[in-house]
Amino acid sequence: MARASIVPSALVANGSLTDPAGTANVVANGQTIAAQEVPANLFIRASNASGGSGTVTIKAGSQPSAISSGLGDLVVTVATGAAAFVGPFDSSRFQQPDGSLNIDTSVVMTVTAFTLEGRRV
Numbered sequence: 001m002a003r004a005s006i007v008p009s010a011l012v013a014n015g016s017l018t019d020p021a022g023t024a025n026v027v028a029n030g031q032t033i034a035a036q037e038v039p040a041n042l043f044i045r046a047s048n049a050s051g052g053s054g055t056v057t058i059k060a061g062s063q064p065s066a067i068s069s070g071l072g073d074l075v076v077t078v079a080t081g082a083a084a085f086v087g088p089f090d091s092s093r094f095q096q097p098d099g100s101l102n103i104d105t106s107v108v109m110t111v112t113a114f115t116l117e118g119r120r121v
């Protein structure tokens with residue numbers, strides 16, 4: 001099955017953002033964030049209300065630079081009832097060939113993506 005699509009919410013300098021609901025995942029399918037011009041301006045919040053500790057995994061890309069880094073996936077443990085903020089992301093490690101980022105979780109979590117608009121790192 002296809003990965004669920006996550007659309008990032010923009011954080012704008014000197015502004016505000018109402019807390020977005022996020023996207024609940026289907027563990028078997030994973031999630032994806034469409035191509036990002038600057039993934040260093042992207043981060044996610046993974047919220048775990050599943051009843052057990054779980055992991056959120058940002059999948060390493062299959063580009064030669066990702067493979068040659070030897071770093072692989074980024075796996076973060078999220079306790080029950082907790083949330084973890086993950087990112088920003090190094091494009092050479094995590095971007096897939098189409099520019100997207102893929103996310104897997106070991107338990108049902110709600111994932112919300114944020115971008116820092118107008119900020120260049």
